[in-house]
Each structure stands twice: as structure tokens, then as C-alpha cells.
Amino acid sequence: MSEFPSTARVVIIGGGAVGASVLYHLGLAGWNDCVLLEKNELTAGSTWHAAGNIPTFSSSWAVMNMQRYSTELYRRLGDEVDYPINYHVTGSVRLAHSKNRMMEFERANSMARRQGIDSAMMSLADLKDAYPFLETHDLEGAFWDPTDGDMDPAQLTQALAKGARAMGQKILRFTPATGVRRENDEWIVETEKGDIRCEYVVNAAGYYAQRVGEWFKPYGGRTVPMMVMSHQYLLTEQMDELAAWTKESGKKLPLLRDVDSSYYLRQENTGLNLGPYERNCKAHWITPDDPMPDDFSFQLYPDDLDRLEWYIEDAMARVPLLGQSGISKVINGPIPYAPDGNPLIGPMPGVKNAFEACVFTFGIAQAGGAGKILTEWITEGETEWDCWGLDPRRYTDYTDHDYCVAKGMEIYGHEYAMHYPHYEWPEGRDKKLSPVHETLKASGAQFGAYNGWERANWFAKEGDDTSLEGAETWMRKGPWFERVREEALAVRDGVGVLDLPGFSRFKLSGPGAAGWLRGRIAGGLPKIGRMTLAYFPTSKGRVHTEMSIIRYGEDDFVLITAAAAQWHDFEILAMHMPDHLSLTDITSELSTLIVTGPKSRELFEAIGTSADLSLPWLSIQKAHVAGIACELYRVSFAGELGWEIHAPLADIPALYAAVTKAGAAPFGMYALNSLRIEKGYRAWKGDLSTDYTLLESGLDRFTKLDKEEDFPGKAALLNEKQQGSKQRFVTLKVDSDEIDPPYMSNIWMNGNIVGETTSAAYGFRIDACVALGMVREDLAHPDTALEVEVYGQRVAATVQPDGPLWDPQNQRLRA
Numbered sequence: 001m002s003e004f005p006s007t008a009r010v011v012i013i014g015g016g017a018v019g020a021s022v023l024y025h026l027g028l029a030g031w032n033d034c035v036l037l038e039k040n041e042l043t044a045g046s047t048w049h050a051a052g053n054i055p056t057f058s059s060s061w062a063v064m065n066m067q068r069y070s071t072e073l074y075r076r077l078g079d080e081v082d083y084p085i086n087y088h089v090t091g092s093v094r095l096a097h098s099k100n101r102m103m104e105f106e107r108a109n110s111m112a113r114r115q116g117i118d119s120a121m122m123s124l125a126d127l128k129d130a131y132p133f134l135e136t137h138d139l140e141g142a143f144w145d146p147t148d149g150d151m152d153p154a155q156l157t158q159a160l161a162k163g164a165r166a167m168g169q170k171i172l173r174f175t176p177a178t179g180v181r182r183e184n185d186e187w188i189v190e191t192e193k194g195d196i197r198c199e200y201v202v203n204a205a206g207y208y209a210q211r212v213g214e215w216f217k218p219y220g221g222r223t224v225p226m227m228v229m230s231h232q233y234l235l236t237e238q239m240d241e242l243a244a245w246t247k248e249s250g251k252k253l254p255l256l257r258d259v260d261s262s263y264y265l266r267q268e269n270t271g272l273n274l275g276p277y278e279r280n281c282k283a284h285w286i287t288p289d290d291p292m293p294d295d296f297s298f299q300l301y302p303d304d305l306d307r308l309e310w311y312i313e314d315a316m317a318r319v320p321l322l323g324q325s326g327i328s329k330v331i332n333g334p335i336p337y338a339p340d341g342n343p344l345i346g347p348m349p350g351v352k353n354a355f356e357a358c359v360f361t362f363g364i365a366q367a368g369g370a371g372k373i374l375t376e377w378i379t380e381g382e383t384e385w386d387c388w389g390l391d392p393r394r395y396t397d398y399t400d401h402d403y404c405v406a407k408g409m410e411i412y413g414h415e416y417a418m419h420y421p422h423y424e425w426p427e428g429r430d431k432k433l434s435p436v437h438e439t440l441k442a443s444g445a446q447f448g449a450y451n452g453w454e455r456a457n458w459f460a461k462e463g464d465d466t467s468l469e470g471a472e473t474w475m476r477k478g479p480w481f482e483r484v485r486e487e488a489l490a491v492r493d494g495v496g497v498l499d500l501p502g503f504s505r506f507k508l509s510g511p512g513a514a515g516w517l518r519g520r521i522a523g524g525l526p527k528i529g530r531m532t533l534a535y536f537p538t539s540k541g542r543v544h545t546e547m548s549i550i551r552y553g554e555d556d557f558v559l560i561t562a563a564a565a566q567w568h569d570f571e572i573l574a575m576h577m578p579d580h581l582s583l584t585d586i587t588s589e590l591s592t593l594i595v596t597g598p599k600s601r602e603l604f605e606a607i608g609t610s611a612d613l614s615l616p617w618l619s620i621q622k623a624h625v626a627g628i629a630c631e632l633y634r635v636s637f638a639g640e641l642g643w644e645i646h647a648p649l650a651d652i653p654a655l656y657a658a659v660t661k662a663g664a665a666p667f668g669m670y671a672l673n674s675l676r677i678e679k680g681y682r683a684w685k686g687d688l689s690t691d692y693t694l695l696e697s698g699l700d701r702f703t704k705l706d707k708e709e710d711f712p713g714k715a716a717l718l719n720e721k722q723q724g725s726k727q728r729f730v731t732l733k734v735d736s737d738e739i740d741p742p743y744m745s746n747i748w749m750n751g752n753i754v755g756e757t758t759s760a761a762y763g764f765r766i767d768a769c770v771a772l773g774m775v776r777e778d779l780a781h782p783d784t785a786l787e788v789e790v791y792g793q794r795v796a797a798t799v800q801p802d803g804p805l806w807d808p809q810n811q812r813l814r815a
Contacts, residue, residue: 005170007197010034010378011189013177013212014204016047017153017364018343018357020160020171021371022202027167029379034169035196036161037189039176043157044297045206046363049333050153051233051275053255053264054365055092056117057108057145059419061744062389063342064108066369068115071147073368074156081163085155090267092148092255093122093130095318096140101260103474104418105143106792110746112145114753120144121792130254132245133321148255150266153364160371180215187353200378202355203348207336209358211292213348220350225339225399226359227408228292230282230301232308232332233275235268236325243270259416261314265322272322276311277415284334286405301332337361339399339407339428341415344392345373346383349567356392382538386689393567398431398452421742422478422670423471424448424457434501434591435652443666446480451563453502456668458483474791476740476762476769480670487667488674488764491638495597497664498638498672499656501649502563503592506570510581513555518709520576522694522717523702526551531618531633535694535702536572537713541720542690543697544712545569546682550620550633558586562684591652594672595659596642598812604643607658617814626658638672639679639806641815677770678763678806680731686743687729687758687772695720696774698729698802727755728780731805734760734769734788735796741771741788748787748794754779757788765806771797 009031012019015038023036038044056071058064071089078085096102105121112119122142127134130144161171172193179190180201189196203224205212213224246252246267256265263276284301285292305312316323338344338359343366348354357374360366373390376383388394410427424447431452434440440447445456446466458480460466465479490496508517514525517534526532528551536544547569548560561569566587573583595603601613604625611623611632619634628651636642645655660666673683682688682697694703695717705718734741740760747755755775763770771788779786784799807813 004172004194005035005196006194008033008035008170009198010200010202011187011196011198012036012202012204013189014038014045014206014208014358015042015157015171015173016045016204016206017043017157017160017367018206018360018370019202019204020157020164021367022204022357022374023164023169023171024160025371025375026378027164027169029375031379032168035198036164036169036171037175037177037191038171038173039295040297041173042161042171043154045208046333046335046360047153047157047206048298049300049331050364051266051273052150052153052364053148053266053362054151055145055148055362056112057094057143057148059104059108060342060389061111062385062387063366064111064115065385066373066390067365068117068147068369069372070365070368074151077156077159077163081159081166083155083159083162085151085159087149087151088252089147089149090252090254091130091144091146092257093127094143094145094257094259096142097138097260099140100418100472100474102140103791105141107742109143109792110789111744114744114746114756118146131256133253133319134256135318135320150255151364156364156367177212182219200353200355202357202374202378204357206358206360206363207334208292209336209344209356216348216351216354219352219354221354222349222397224344224356224358225395225404226336227286227404228284228334229337229408229412230284230304230332231275231335231412232304232330233273234305234308234327234331235273235329236271236322237328238270239272239321239325241321241324242267242272246270256319257416258315258318261311261318262416263311263315265315265319271325271328272319274312274315274322276308277412278307278311279413280307281409281412282307283405283409286401296334301334303330303332305330335361337408337411339395339404339411341411342389343370345370345387345390346377346392347571349393349571382540382690386685386691388685388689391568393571394564396451396566403428403431418472420472420474421740422457422480423468426468430454432502434499435649436499436656439653439656440499440666445666445668448669451502451566453563455501456499456666458668458670459487459666475738477738484668484670484674485764487665487671490665491597491640491667491671491675492765493598495595495599495603495664496638496667497656497659498594498667499652500592500594503587504561504563504566504569505586505590506559506573507584507586508557508559508573508581509555511555512578513557513581515709516578516581517549517557518707519711522699522711522713523704524707525549526618528553529620531620531635533702535699537694537711537717538690539712539716541693541695541713541716543688543692543694543699544690545572546684546688565684589648590646591649593645593652593655593659594636594638594642595645595664596636596638596640598641598815599663600640600642603659603662603664607662625655628655630655636813637681638675639681639804640675640812674761674763675765677759677761677772678765679804680772682772683759692727692729692774693717693720693725696725696727696729725777727774728777730773730775730780731800732757732771732773732786732788732797733800733805734771736769736788736790739790740769741790745771746789747773747775747797748789749779754786763805770805775799
């Protein structure tokens with residue numbers, strides 16, 4: 001007990017591969033007085049029974065980045081810490097049964113090359129050479145990842161632990177944390193052996209993360225959004241034919257993934273390891289009659305091979321060698337799942353100096369990158385890469401138990417599914433409904449979920465294909481295309497209305513609120529009775545977030561931001577706000593209707609309003625519309641004459657009925673996306689992210705480097721201004737007849753990658769495919785000829801003049 005540490009800078013709860021990686025990376029950052037607590041032995045949770053596959057492949061840029069870093073770390077880790085690691089870099093093949101799957105592989109191949117991974121597309125002949133035991137007669141091709149492989153999860157964890165100890169870090173095994181409390185603005189982590197006082201605490205408790213998360217609720221926390229799945233894989237007996245091939249070739253077979261059938265197959269010594277992700281999957285510990293035990297260390301669930309019968313038979317048909325050997329062992333263990341299948345890495349929502357590195361479905365592949373990312377969050381307050389897809393604050397209050405279970409099972413059963421751009425996953429829906437949801441539904445609305453809120457994406461007519469299967473395409477012209485065209489042109493030619501529930505809204509007030517806000521944003525504040533866009537930079541001058549600032553008085557504001565940004569942006573404000581100011585989340589009190597188009601003024605006059613419709617662009621006013629009290633903002637994300645109506649939820653149905661009765665055509669989010677891209681309007685966490693600075697993002701007019709107030713990132717932006725930006729935001733016209741470029745499509749010139757797209761859509765007002773993106777600064781000039789890589793095909797693209805493609809002088813907007 002004399003060696004028990006009573007203080008630490010960081011305490012990490014959980015001793016799996018992820019917790020050990022966080023401890024190791026904190027040491028690399030020079031924070032060498034940290035403690036890891038593990039209630040049993042290291043690796044006692046999901047780590048010990050993990051299969052240990054190490055892919056880089058992902059449809060997410062952030063996840064691929066994280067996994068790429070892991071593979072690079074693992075190659076050198078054994079030598080750096082002097083610990084033996086059985087890391088087999090065998091490469092992997094992913095099989096494609098269809099052209100759609102090959103297109104997905106082309107997309108991933110493009111991203112991988114951008115990240116420096118030497119991946120490649122494979123023909124059937126290539127497949128036979130790489131995997132001679134494979135039946136290929138019904139395949140389209142495959143994807144080759146040379147960095148893929150497998151490793152012993154226990155060895156990885158012990159290597160990270162050894163490296164951490166060598167830097168002075170402490171690991172306390174058989175020391176369960178039992179709770180936390182706050183004292184004097186510090187954390188006290190309680191254990192059976194004593195308390196540890198620390199500055200920061202990390203929940204890395206694996207499938208126990210939700211239980212640990214409950215300790216933080218008194219300090220602003222929430223229930224961790226997760227559930228636990230049963231994942232089985234089976235090991236075969238050793239095979240003479242495989243042993244002979246291995247001896248002759250001197251290598252292992254590449255890791256095989258039949259993603260359309262949904263399993264992986266890996267060589268294990270001279271046998272095989274088969275791991276299916278079955279549709280008829282099973283969750284555990286989700287009902288009162290199946291409670292989570294207090295300790296499930298080094299334990300497994302009973303075998304349940306009946307669930308896997310189809311997958312085993314399919315794999316035997318694909319690799320007949322598999323059928324020549326019996327099963328030697330079945331592993332059936334708990335794997336945690338977040339609702340989107342990605343882990344939670346970053347600040348714990350609502351809790352000061354508490355972080356999460358938990359709910360890892362692929363923890364061995366991601367542990368190395370997760371340690372780097374979380375260490376940056378803790379030590380620097382921001383990360384090198386934009387990691388929104390991993391940020392715990394991407395979920396808010398809609399993630400109740402039923403939602404997490406439904407989404408977890410959906411993700412597990414579709415682990416290898418293709419994520420088509422217009423496909424809306426059906427589970428966990430209708431968590432938050434607009435007051436006019438049923439009205440929209442009766443009008444043919446096809447919905448998408450936005451921070452739990454159901455919004456109309458497009459409006460179908462009788463005879464339109466609204467099935468899930470109808471959205472299983474990468475092509476632009478799905479069942480929605482003509483309807484979206486009609487909606488966009490109705491906004492262009494007349495007036496449209498978009499029901500937009502879920503805008504995040506924060507009321508900020510108190511003496512000095514204006515001065516404090518000026519010190520947080522790069523630009524200026526609006527005058528009283530006006531609104532403006534404002535950008536909050538990181539310390540490196542990158543785009544942390546974007547908010548609309550509405551000013552009612554000298555120190556009286558409402559800040560409006562994206563639905564998904566609700567918890568993220570509230571914390572950006574609350575984290576640095578002085579105590580004498582008041583900040584309140586009023587998101588649930590109000591909703592919005594966008595009424596826009598050249599005839600919108602006539603519509604308001606027809607239904608009756610007390611508003612002064614001559615007030616200029618970006619003005620705000622309280623008014624009555626159709627006899628109902630509301631606020632009107634003279635602004636339009638669609639880029640036409642228009643107003644936003646902001647009103648209490650209870651008044652939205654009457655307002656919606658009034659504007660539609662007067663002739664406003666309902667339009668959806670797909671049309672709005674097309675309209676905003678034609679105007680060059682950036683979207684948060686697509687075009688605007690912490691991967692780019694404000695100046696690179698073309699936000700110069702919102703960046704006042706000569707203003708008196710200091711603000712985060714000002715020094716970095718001043719330096720960039722002096723030195724010149726290395727890349728610049730552009731609008732491109734793309735000669736793509738059938739497909740819109742996806743996010744992070746490579747932009748090429750003369751055989752070199754010179755940038756990437758950040759969003760794209762077909763513009764119906766200008767009748768062209770438009771992409772927004774980032775390119776090398778010397779190429780960001782009108783008429784520069786480039787190419788955009790669209791699912792493996794390079795198509796011509798041309799840089800457009802800086803400004804909107806539609807109504808470049810904003811005459812319609814300001815009419």
C-alpha cells in the first residue's frame with residue numbers, strides 16, 4: 001500500500017488495449033505521472049478474446065486515419081519498447097460480388113491512396129494468385145490492402161504497458177475503480193485500495209463503459225450510448241494442405257473478407273479462423289432477466305453455432321479447404337457497439353476534464369490511433385485530424401436504451417454493408433418528430449434523421465419507388481432525382497417551404513457578453529436587430545465551428561447552429577465563459593420554417609403579416625404571420641429571396657398550414673443541399689472542419705485580423721496571412737454525367753493529387769454537377785483544369801470564379 005499513488009495527472013479506468021494505448025501516448029507527450037486502473041488483469045475484457053485483425057479499410061476518413069496510424073505504430077512498437085509482438089502483416093483481399101461493391105472499393109481505394117496506403121483493385125486473376133484456395137467464378141473482383149493483418153491482442157497490450165511503465169506511468173492491476181467525485185475542481189477516483197486525486201479522468205472501460213459513465217451523471221454526464229453484442233468466431237483444426245502451401249510459399253494467406261456474405265476468414269497457424277457477422281445476431285445484457293454481471297473478466301458466452309450455419313456453409317463453398325477440417329474451438333464473447341459502430345473518443349459530454357475512449361468494436365485495429373487522438377484532446381484541447389466521426393458529442397439526448405440496442409444490432413448485422421449516399425437506415429427512427437411530421441408524411445415526405453430529428457429529405461409522388469432497395473445505388477438518378485429537381489425549381493421560380501426542426505439554439509446574455517463573444521470569434525458582431533455568421537477558430541486557426549449570431553440587445557444574443565452540433569457547440573461556449581454570463585440551451589423550445597423563393601414576399605403579404613418586408617438581408621424582427629407571433633430572419637440558405645420563421649413548436653402547424661395553403665411548395669433537405677452548393681455555402685463538418693484553417697476555407701470576410709480583441713488562433717492566422725495559405729477552397733464544375741463526387745474524392749492535376757472535394761451535388765438551377773473542395777493554392781484560380789476521381793474514374797473539372805455560381809451578385813437574395 002505504500003506504493004499506492006494518491007495523486008496523478010490523469011487516471012485511466014480500464015486496462016485493455018485502448019486504455020494501455022492512452023497511457024502510452026500520454027507518456028510520449030511528456031505526461032509521465034498518469035495511472036491506469038484495471039479491476040482484473042490487463043486484457044481481461046474484450047481485448048483477451050478479440051480476433052486481433054488489423055484493417056485500415058473504412059468508408060470513414062477519420063476511422064481510416066486512426067487505423068492507418070495504428071498499423072504504422074504496431075510495425076515499430078515491438079522494437080521501440082523491446083517486447084515481442086506477433087504481428088503478421090499478410091495483406092487482405094475483400095471480395096466483390098457486384099459492380100456496386102467494386103464501386104465502393106474504388107471509393108475506399110481513393111481515400112487510402114490519399115493517406116499513403118498502397119492499396120489496389122484486384123482482378124479475378126489477381127485473386128487466384130493471392131489466394132489459390134478461392135472459388136472466384138461468381139465474383140466481380142476484389143480490393144487489396146497491403147497493410148492488413150493480425151496480431152496477438154495480449155502482446156499488443158503488454159507492449160504498450162511496458163512502454164508506458166518505462167516512461168514512469170503506473171499500472172494498478174486488480175484495483176477496480178468504484179466511483180468518482182469532485183473536490184476543489186479536481187477529480188477523486190475511488191478504489192478499494194484508496195482514492196487517487198487527479199486533474200483528468202478517462203473512461204476506457206470497454207463493455208463496462210456505460211456502468212462507469214453513470215458515476216459522472218451528478219457532474220453533468222449522461223448515459224453512455226452503447227450496447228453489447230455477442231460475436232462468435234471459430235478456429236479449425238490444422239490442415240495438411242495449408243501447412244504444405246505455407247511451407248512452400250513461406251508466408252500466410254492474406255486475410256479474406258467476403259463482405260457481401262458477411263464474414264472474415266484468416267489463417268491461424270495452419271488452420272483457419274472464421275468470423276461471421278450474422279444478420280440473425282444476438283445482443284446481451286439488454287433486459288432485466290439478462291443483467292450484466294459485476295465481473296465478466298476472461299469469460300465467454302456459451303457457443304451458439306446454429307446462428308452461423310448459413311455463413312459457415314457459404315464460406316466452405318467459397319474456400320472448399322475450410323470443409324476439410326473440423327472445428328477445434330469456438331470463441332463467443334462480448335463486443336461493445338455504439339449506435340453507428342464507431343468508438344467514442346474525446347471529451348465526455350457535459351463533464352469538465354473527463355474523457356472517453358470506449359465502445360470499440362474493432363479495438364485492436366483502432367487502439368493505437370485512439371491513444372494518439374485522446375492524448376491530443378487531453379494535452380492540447382484539440383486533435384491533429386478532424387475526428388467528429390469519433391467525438392462522443394455527436395450523440396445527444398435521443399440515444400435511449402431502445403435506440404442503442406436497435407442500432408447496435410442493425411450495425412452488427414450489416415457490418416460490411418455499403419453506405420449509399422441516399423440510403424436511410426430504418427432502425428432507431430422517429431426519436432424526435434416535428435409538430436408537422438404527420439402532415440409532411442401525408443404529403444409524401446421521405447425522412448432522414450438529423451440529431452434524432454426526422455426531417456423530410458424529399459417528397460415522393462404516387463408511383464415513386466420509396467423502398468430501401470430503391471436507394472441502394474451510388475448513382476445520382478435514384479427515385480428521388482426528378483422530385484428534387486421539381487422542388488429546387490419551385491424554389492427558383494416561385495416559393496418553397498422547408499420544415500426544419502432541431503436547429504441548436506443557445507441564449508447568451510449578461511453584462512459584457514458582447515465583449516466576451518468578440519474574444520471568441522474571428523470576425524465582428526452584428527448590430528442590434530441584425531444577424532451574422534461567426535466562426536470560432538481553434539488555437540491553430542482552424543474551423544472549430546460556425547454559428548449564426550442573432551443580436552437583440554447590447555449583451556443579449558441567441559446563437560444558432562447545426563442540429564448535430566448541439567452538445568459540441570454548447571461546450572465550446574460554456575467551456576470558456578465567465579461565471580457572470582448566462583448560457584441556456586433553448587433548442588427544444590422553438591422550430592423553424594424556411595420560406596424562400598422570388599414570390600416569398602408576395603406570399604407573406606397574402607397571408608397577412610405585421611412584418612416590415614422591406615428590411616434588408618440579415619435583419620431580424622418580431623412579427624405576426626397569419627395572426628401568429630413569431631420572429632422573421634431575412635436569410636436563406638437556399639440563396640433566394642426568403643425568410644426563416646422561428647416560432648414555438650406549438651405554433652408551427654398553423655404557420656405551416658398558412659404558407660402551404662398560400663402556395664408554398666414543400667421541399668426537402670436534398671433540394672436544400674443542391675441549392676446551397678450552387679451558392680458555395682459551406683456545411684459544417686463537411687466543408688468546414690478542423691482539417692482546414694479559416695483562411696484556407698475562404699472565410700476571409702469573416703476574419704478580422706486587425707480587430708483589437710485577441711481570439712483563439714489569431715496568431716496562427718496572422719502568420720498564415722503573412723506566409724500565404726498552402727491550399728484554398730474552390731467551387732468546381734464537374735463533368736460527371738451520372739454520379740456526384742463523394743466526400744473526400746481526390747482532385748488530380750498532371751497525375752498528382754492536388755486536393756479533395758468536401759461536398760457535391762447536382763445544381764438544378766445551373767444544370768451542372770457542382771463540387772466544393774480544397775486544392776493547392778496555386779491552382780485556386782478560375783478556369784484551372786483539374787480532374788476529380790469519382791469511384792475510380794477521373795472526370796474533368798474546372799475551377800469557377802470565387803463566389804456563387806447561381807446569382808453571383810446576390811441580387812435575388814437581396815431583392
